[in-house]
Amino acid sequence: MSESAVNEHPVKTLREALNEALHQEMERDSRVIIMGEEVAGGAGCKGSDEAYGGVFGVTKGLGTKFGRTRVIDTPITESAIIGAAAGAANTGLRPVAELMFIDFIGVCFDQIFNQAAKFRYMFGGKARTPIVIRGTAGAGMRAGAQHSSMLHPVLTHIPGLKVVMPSNAYDAKGLMISAIRDDDPVVFIEHKLLYETKCPVPDEMYTIPFGEAAFAREGSDATIVAFGAMVPKAIAVADKLAKEGIHCDVIDPRTTSPLDSESILESVEVSGRLICVDEANPRCSLAADVSAIVAEHAFSSLRAPVKCVTAPHTPVPFAPVLEDAYIPSEAAIEQAVRETLGGR
Amino acid sequence: MSESAVNEHPVKTLREALNEALHQEMERDSRVIIMGEEVAGGAGCKGSDEAYGGVFGVTKGLGTKFGRTRVIDTPITESAIIGAAAGAANTGLRPVAELMFIDFIGVCFDQIFNQAAKFRYMFGGKARTPIVIRGTAGAGMRAGAQHSSMLHPVLTHIPGLKVVMPSNAYDAKGLMISAIRDDDPVVFIEHKLLYETKCPVPDEMYTIPFGEAAFAREGSDATIVAFGAMVPKAIAVADKLAKEGIHCDVIDPRTTSPLDSESILESVEVSGRLICVDEANPRCSLAADVSAIVAEHAFSSLRAPVKCVTAPHTPVPFAPVLEDAYIPSEAAIEQAVRETLGGR
Amino acid sequence: MALSSEALHKVYYTMTTIRQFEERMIKEFMAGNIPGFVHTYDGQEAVGVGICTHLTDEDIIGSTHRGHGHCIAKGCDIEAMILEIMGKQGGLCNGKGGSMHIADFDRGMLGANAIVGGGPPLCNGAALSAKTLGTKNIAVSFSGDGSSNQGTVMEALNLAGVLDLPHIFIFENNHLAEGTGDEYAVSGDIANRVASFDIPAVKVDGLDFFAVYDAMEKAVEHTRSGKGPYAIEADVIRFDGHFIGDPQAYRGEGELDDLRANKDCLKIFRKRVTSEGLMTDDELDMLDAQAGDAIEQGVQRGLAAPQPAVEELYTDVHVSY
Amino acid sequence: MALSSEALHKVYYTMTTIRQFEERMIKEFMAGNIPGFVHTYDGQEAVGVGICTHLTDEDIIGSTHRGHGHCIAKGCDIEAMILEIMGKQGGLCNGKGGSMHIADFDRGMLGANAIVGGGPPLCNGAALSAKTLGTKNIAVSFSGDGSSNQGTVMEALNLAGVLDLPHIFIFENNHLAEGTGDEYAVSGDIANRVASFDIPAVKVDGLDFFAVYDAMEKAVEHTRSGKGPYAIEADVIRFDGHFIGDPQAYRGEGELDDLRANKDCLKIFRKRVTSEGLMTDDELDMLDAQAGDAIEQGVQRGLAAPQPAVEELYTDVHVSY
Numbered sequence A, B: 001m002s003e004s005a006v007n008e009h010p011v012k013t014l015r016e017a018l019n020e021a022l023h024q025e026m027e028r029d030s031r032v033i034i035m036g037e038e039v040a041g042g043a044g045c046k047g048s049d050e051a052y053g054g055v056f057g058v059t060k061g062l063g064t065k066f067g068r069t070r071v072i073d074t075p076i077t078e079s080a081i082i083g084a085a086a087g088a089a090n091t092g093l094r095p096v097a098e099l100m101f102i103d104f105i106g107v108c109f110d111q112i113f114n115q116a117a118k119f120r121y122m123f124g125g126k127a128r129t130p131i132v133i134r135g136t137a138g139a140g141m142r143a144g145a146q147h148s149s150m151l152h153p154v155l156t157h158i159p160g161l162k163v164v165m166p167s168n169a170y171d172a173k174g175l176m177i178s179a180i181r182d183d184d185p186v187v188f189i190e191h192k193l194l195y196e197t198k199c200p201v202p203d204e205m206y207t208i209p210f211g212e213a214a215f216a217r218e219g220s221d222a223t224i225v226a227f228g229a230m231v232p233k234a235i236a237v238a239d240k241l242a243k244e245g246i247h248c249d250v251i252d253p254r255t256t257s258p259l260d261s262e263s264i265l266e267s268v269e270v271s272g273r274l275i276c277v278d279e280a281n282p283r284c285s286l287a288a289d290v291s292a293i294v295a296e297h298a299f300s301s302l303r304a305p306v307k308c309v310t311a312p313h314t315p316v317p318f319a320p321v322l323e324d325a326y327i328p329s330e331a332a333i334e335q336a337v338r339e340t341l342g343g344r
Numbered sequence C, D: 001m002a003l004s005s006e007a008l009h010k011v012y013y014t015m016t017t018i019r020q021f022e023e024r025m026i027k028e029f030m031a032g033n034i035p036g037f038v039h040t041y042d043g044q045e046a047v048g049v050g051i052c053t054h055l056t057d058e059d060i061i062g063s064t065h066r067g068h069g070h071c072i073a074k075g076c077d078i079e080a081m082i083l084e085i086m087g088k089q090g091g092l093c094n095g096k097g098g099s100m101h102i103a104d105f106d107r108g109m110l111g112a113n114a115i116v117g118g119g120p121p122l123c124n125g126a127a128l129s130a131k132t133l134g135t136k137n138i139a140v141s142f143s144g145d146g147s148s149n150q151g152t153v154m155e156a157l158n159l160a161g162v163l164d165l166p167h168i169f170i171f172e173n174n175h176l177a178e179g180t181g182d183e184y185a186v187s188g189d190i191a192n193r194v195a196s197f198d199i200p201a202v203k204v205d206g207l208d209f210f211a212v213y214d215a216m217e218k219a220v221e222h223t224r225s226g227k228g229p230y231a232i233e234a235d236v237i238r239f240d241g242h243f244i245g246d247p248q249a250y251r252g253e254g255e256l257d258d259l260r261a262n263k264d265c266l267k268i269f270r271k272r273v274t275s276e277g278l279m280t281d282d283e284l285d286m287l288d289a290q291a292g293d294a295i296e297q298g299v300q301r302g303l304a305a306p307q308p309a310v311e312e313l314y315t316d317v318h319v320s321y
């Protein structure tokens, strides 16, 4: 789709884009179901039969439209949710299961990493597990240590999972449709702070393939690879630097597994400079992962140390002043870019 | 301890070394307790009151010696095990909890990463959670996809956890004693294939500090960083190459969190060549992590692409021929070293 | 055991403190003075206070996301709580925890817990410490109706039964888990389910302080004397939203008015003690006013308090990278 | 429903196949022809066969680490099973799964599961598919006494109750979880616990094929007709070690001899059918021999079969790095 064409489309928030994708896919394919806590909301209560539509409103209207047999409120039992979704996926349905917060993988990690992720391989290719696990992630809402994690590095590490991290509404819709149509388990990570971000989003259905990065900005002076909510920050930095004549590629991999390492390598082969920006904790992060791929496969192009800009190695603190210091800032990204450029 | 002194000590297997450490620490400190499935074995049965001593025999004899109030067999409920151990650690005991296989973190991950790991930080420094979580890990025993994972990258990613991976019996004992005396939660990863490996191990108690790497071999041509069961393989390769006049540092970090990045950086500053060997899957692995640290902090010393030698991005297959191909081999390590040396 | 007049005063003071504390937190939240997600305990005061009145500082409680009431009932300093909830320096966790992660080990408060079902396994540990170290302390965990389904909670019940731990499980059944009713989400009945683990389990009217108090007296007698775990399911209600700001679309028409009018545990307490001549309205009003003053003072201190120093970001974790 | 003579023959053939299959696996393991950890089902044949005899290929079962018997009872090809257990090309999972991960979706066998408690949540999913897609299929999960405590299993019970899923939970209580007795590890009683989730739960003598068969008939009637979940706890024994090679130090003196002599479900079956004139010893012996021949053939093929091609390492996963 050409950029001008995109810009003619109505502006939607990322929340709306996801909601639209879910509506359209459920309409298209009756095997698609939704399950999770409060995905409709109000079960067993005396009020509205759709009290929430997801606590972040992403599944709003689906319960009313498709009924409670396809939009299933569950007890607070995440292992039972993911297990049921995975087992249903093995036997003919295409469930989209919601983890209200991705932090809750702690109570259902086995069903994700040992079960759903491994079936296809472990059963010699016979199993299909078309499940999408949606979860909200990230810091910035003063939600405290147990509701603010990213965890995509943990999920990316696991063979058999695909991991999606949209950075904008347009991508979110296309990636969600791809996720639902994918025959492998997909973890779809939605950053809380992105739900209200907007851009033009076509009304029609479209897919965005996994493993194809987007170049949010182009430039040959440095390569910034950023994930999810870090992408808008990287863009802001690139735009600022562009005014000074420093031009950066800003690469948004969109999916961390599979990862479009080719695009990253090609960019670094030109720029010779790499800055990896990841909101996750630093150890074994995606920042480290991308750095390692480049240090192995584009080493001879590198003209400066790779810079990783990440959260510190701490849980997410509650106090706003601390949480703000926790999240990688535009200033930190800018400084990292300038350092790779030898202080320019 | 000088090397000659070490060699006068009796030779013990890694299993025996761990068992001795547990005996000595339980004797020294009555707050140390053991819990897990079959850590004694035979509860509620008509036979021996210590039927297993751990299915890998690591806790053998402890139940008989210290009694069932300090060596506690549990039901198969890992969240309950880790939760009880963490809560007991908060309130005066120093539990060593066993996960029969580290793969079982899937059913108790919340209690590890959201609870035990975060208490100290989240509660403003007031909580102490001196718990050791022991788990057997790794491929090579034809145990299949759900009993052969490494998972140290996942654990290393989590702030608040310390992660220990001994590669030999001597280190195992000293690291276990340190782990038990540590006031933070420690995950102690025991590779199945190392239990029967032996070396001289002093009868006395001694500690090995966390975050201090061991140089298993020294040489200035290349730096091999290897973890756990990969260390003996790296040593074998280094010894082979030494005969050809190629001398490598073989660095065994012993703990992946904290990580002794200084020793690694110092070595690379001399050698200019880095090979990271990790049995885990490649994405967001310790191999990637070390590579990224070096690409950022010792970039100017690097004279060749960093090489990561890891398992492939697949679950662990069952068939012996496939599992053998899955595990990083000496041949693969050797080839990687030669490649960094430009094909020497 | 009949409560002394002094004890009764303390009970009511604690209940009214919780009520007014929560009402004030809602106000401050709406005014933008409290960040994040906050879950208030108003409506459930008779449970927290009825339970904790039986506990010492050495007894341990494990709380939930809805923890303010448990904290106050267990004796946490309300000013330090407010500082924590506002994310300020000097808060009970120095601002690093927040409402969902308040802990106060000095008061035997092992922590609120933002993971549904996170607490009961940990309380087993506290009970195990008490048992192993031979203290006569006990552990008390709080769970909700929603949380009663979580696997971790049921595993904890089983382990407490197996090891005969001095752990009293409190289930506050307010019939709601966010916007899902227990009618829907709990298959069977909580007390009955708990009893199936061979743990004595009783149901009690959670709006009646005296009923809760009496049930807990029996529970403590049982558990402190070494007879193992025990459980109480308290039938209760939630006055406000799941979190502050919740539109509560799941409520039936007039439901909230009915709760306020007929199911207010403070009113029920007042009626009982005044009608039985145990306390006068004046006494009760005075306690209301005293509690209000203390909260006012705490809030003012909270508003004035500085944020934590930025370096705090990097402390209390073993290593920084 | 009385079983036809043909059906009875099939039942015994399946039971003796399982028994001889497991005995042979032990032999081959000891001879070094089978790698890894293998858990045998001998002793529990009456349960697997009594249950699965009521199921079609479209009904789904979810199994455990001790899955061989369930596979055979559900109709998996024994040669392909042997190839899998030996890690050979052409095994049911092409050698990538092994004994603990055999699956055969064509036979409605959703997989063995090496994680205790892994299966029941997944079977809820199969039941949900059946319900949502309006087939009349049902799902059946197998769990052990040890597994009955795992949170995932109890969560699955609750969800099945809440959603009224066509899922029959089978608990094979062989009174052992590795070397831990259910007396110790299960607080309370399994059937009673399950019933507390508002799921009809019955206990049955798992050594008596006919008792299991009859109980399952009722269960299937209930569940297939849309009345929701159901559970059966079968009282059974384990003939051999937890895994092949287990020294079984937890067994009491003479315990194993007693089991072999008095609690052998095949002997019990034989006695019943011969004494009632339903089958003759000759017929039974012939079935024993036929089953033995089939196993012999499978083992020979297994021993002769090639290993999987090394490239198989990289297939069946979405991307390689």
Ligand SMILES: Cc1ncc(C[n+]2csc(CCOP(=O)(O)OP(=O)(O)O)c2C)c(N)n1
Pocket: A037, A076, A078, A100, A104, A107, C064, C065, C066, C114, C115, C116, C117, C143, C144, C145, C146, C147, C148, C174, C176, C177, C178, C238, C242
């Ligand atoms: C593991 C987990 N799942 C979901 C949530 C989101 N959540 C927080 S509180 C809550 C409802 C809890 O209900 P209940 O246990 O009845 O306690 P109540 O809110 O009524 O006090 C939910 C779903 C969570 N915090 N943790």
Ligand SMILES: Cc1ncc(C[n+]2csc(CCOP(=O)(O)OP(=O)(O)O)c2C)c(N)n1
Pocket: B037, B076, B078, B100, B104, B107, D064, D065, D066, D114, D115, D116, D117, D143, D144, D145, D146, D147, D148, D174, D176, D177, D178, D238, D242
């Ligand atoms: C989560 C998990 N914990 C522990 C184990 C190790 N393990 C395998 S089987 C088993 C015993 C299971 O007992 P039970 O459920 O009674 O089944 P049985 O072996 O008697 O058939 C244990 C502890 C495991 N595989 N998974």
Ligand SMILES: [Mg+2]
Pocket: C144, C145, C146, C172, C173, C174, C175, C176, C177, C178
């Ligand atoms: Mg509730």
Ligand SMILES: [Mg+2]
Pocket: D144, D145, D146, D172, D173, D174, D175, D176, D177, D178
């Ligand atoms: Mg058993």
